Amino acid sequence: MxxxxxxxxxxxxxxxxxxxxxxxxxxxxxxxxxxxxxxxxxxxxxxxxxxxxxxxxxxxxxxxxxxxxxxxxxxxxxxxxxxxxxxxxxxxxxxxxxxxxxxxxxxxxxxxxxxxxxxxxxxxSETDYFLAVRAGLKIESLEQLRGKSIAYGEGTGRQPFVLNALKLAGLTRKDVRLVPLRAGDFPDAIRSGQVDVAALNEPHFSRYLADFADRGASSVPKAQNDRLPKSxxxxxxxxxxxxxxxxxxxxxxxxxxxxxxxxxxxxxxxxxxxxxxxxxxxxxxxxxxxxxxxxxxxxxxxxxxxxxxxxxxxxxxxxxxxxxxxxxxxxxxxxxxxxxxxxxx
Known part of the structure; x- marks a missing residue:
């Protein structure tokens, strides 16, 4: 893609x-x-x-x-x-x-x-989204988002979720590459490796991890995700x-x-x-x-x-x-x- x-x-x-x-x-x-x-x-x-x-x-x-x-x-x-x-x-x-x-x-x-x-x-008591990471890449903290390509859905809840993640990590949008996409394109973008990171909601998040487990699909650890505003x-x-x-x-x-x-x-x-x-x-x-x-x-x-x-x-x-x-x-x-x-x- x-x-x-x-x-x-x-x-x-x-x-x-x-x-x-x-x-x-x-x-x-x-x-x-x-x-x-x-x-x-x-x-x-x-x-x-x-x-x-x-x-x-x-x-x-x-x-x-x-x-x-x-x-x-x-x-x-x-x-x-x-x-x-x-x-x-x-x-x-x-x-x-x-x-x-x-x-x-x-x-x-x-x-x-x-x-x-x-x-x-x-x-x-939980977040709306989870930060899925493309297969083969590991991100252990929000700070490690620096330099990564991130799906960005302006006008959706995914927009402030990403912006808050960057703010908590001490980063700005200049420190990453935001890729503008429609909300419906986020799952395919992370599956295809078009982006390094995508904020996915359920059931898309669990499906991604299950379907690509053999390829090394992962996510930002829950402890890091919990730093973000709740749903x-x-x-x-x-x-x-x-x-x-x-x-x-x-x-x-x-x-x-x-x-x-x-x-x-x-x-x-x-x-x-x-x-x-x-x-x-x-x-x-x-x-x-x-x-x-x-x-x-x-x-x-x-x-x-x-x-x-x-x-x-x-x-x-x-x-x-x-x-x-x-x-x-x-x-x-x-x-x-x-x-x-x-x-x-």
């Missing part, structure tokens, strides 16, 4: 994106959201429909396997995507109401003037959907169902492994259990408590030169459903 063509194309797209962002006014993502007041519980009208983005079919499998899907009064249509940028494009086209994403797409949307506020969040998943919604009373009520229900289903997966590991990793991803039960255990225990903190963490993330991306201006994290949150997550504790 050649990197020259895709890299040049991605650099062109990046410059175009930054130029476009500079021409757009940054708007408040959620008018009045800073008050932190929750909206009164409202009945979901008959016929209400939500279009929800999914990735690798994990969200729809989770809600159905847990039984939480049955608690929803609205009709849910799931649309499968790969990576935050593709989901953002669908929001721009008015094709989505709701999506779960990593910590970076809301920043990308904010910078572009898109109104897609964060309405709920899930944290974990943060956001549920964010279009401003248009939030302004629609019927859809806002349906979103409130969905937040509650997502919390319930996620807690179920932590308490019913074997059932969750069978439903998703065995039946959907065709993995062996033992491999699925290993993946679930590596994802850690979920918590659902209040959004207001996450504002400083999101600001820190914005600052890392801005200081790396990947944002046209420093953004205010407070503008990315709509706090009206914070009481829903609190009830799940």
């Amino acid at each position: 050649s990197t020259k063509g895709p890299a040049a194309k991605m650099m062109f797209q990046r410059r175009g994106f930054l130029t476009w962002c500079l021409l757009l006014p940054v708007v408040t993502m959620a008018s009045g959201a800073a008050s932190g007041q929750s909206v009164p519980q409202a009945r979901v009208p008959s016929g209400t429909k939500l279009v929800v983005a999914d990735q690798n079919q994990v969200l729809q499998t989770l809600l159905r396997a847990s039984g939480a899907q049955k608690n929803l009064s609205s009709t849910i249509a799931y649309a499968n995507f790969l990576g935050g940028p593709a989901i953002l494009e669908a929001f721009r086209a008015g094709a989505l109401d709701l999506a779960t994403v990593g910590n970076t797409p809301p920043i990308q949307a904010h910078a572009a003037g898109e109104q897609i506020p964060i309405v709920a969040a899930r944290t974990s 943060l998943t956001y549920l964010y919604a279009s401003k248009k959907a939030l302004d629609d009373p019927a859809k806002a009520a349906a979103i409130r229900e969905f937040v509650a169902a997502w919390v319930e289903a996620s807690r179920w997966s932590n308490k019913n590991i074997d059932a969750w492994v069978e439903a998703y990793y065995v039946k959907q991803q065709n993995l062996k039960p033992a491999d699925g259990r290993k993946i679930v255990e590596s994802e850690g225990v979920y918590e659902f903190p209040s959004l207001v408590s996450l504002i400083p963490r999101q600001q820190s993330l914005i600052d890392v991306i801005f200081e790396a030169g990947d944002l046209p201006k420093r953004l205010d994290a407070r503008e990315e949150f709509d706090l009206r459903f914070d009481d829903v997550a609190a009830k799940g504790h």
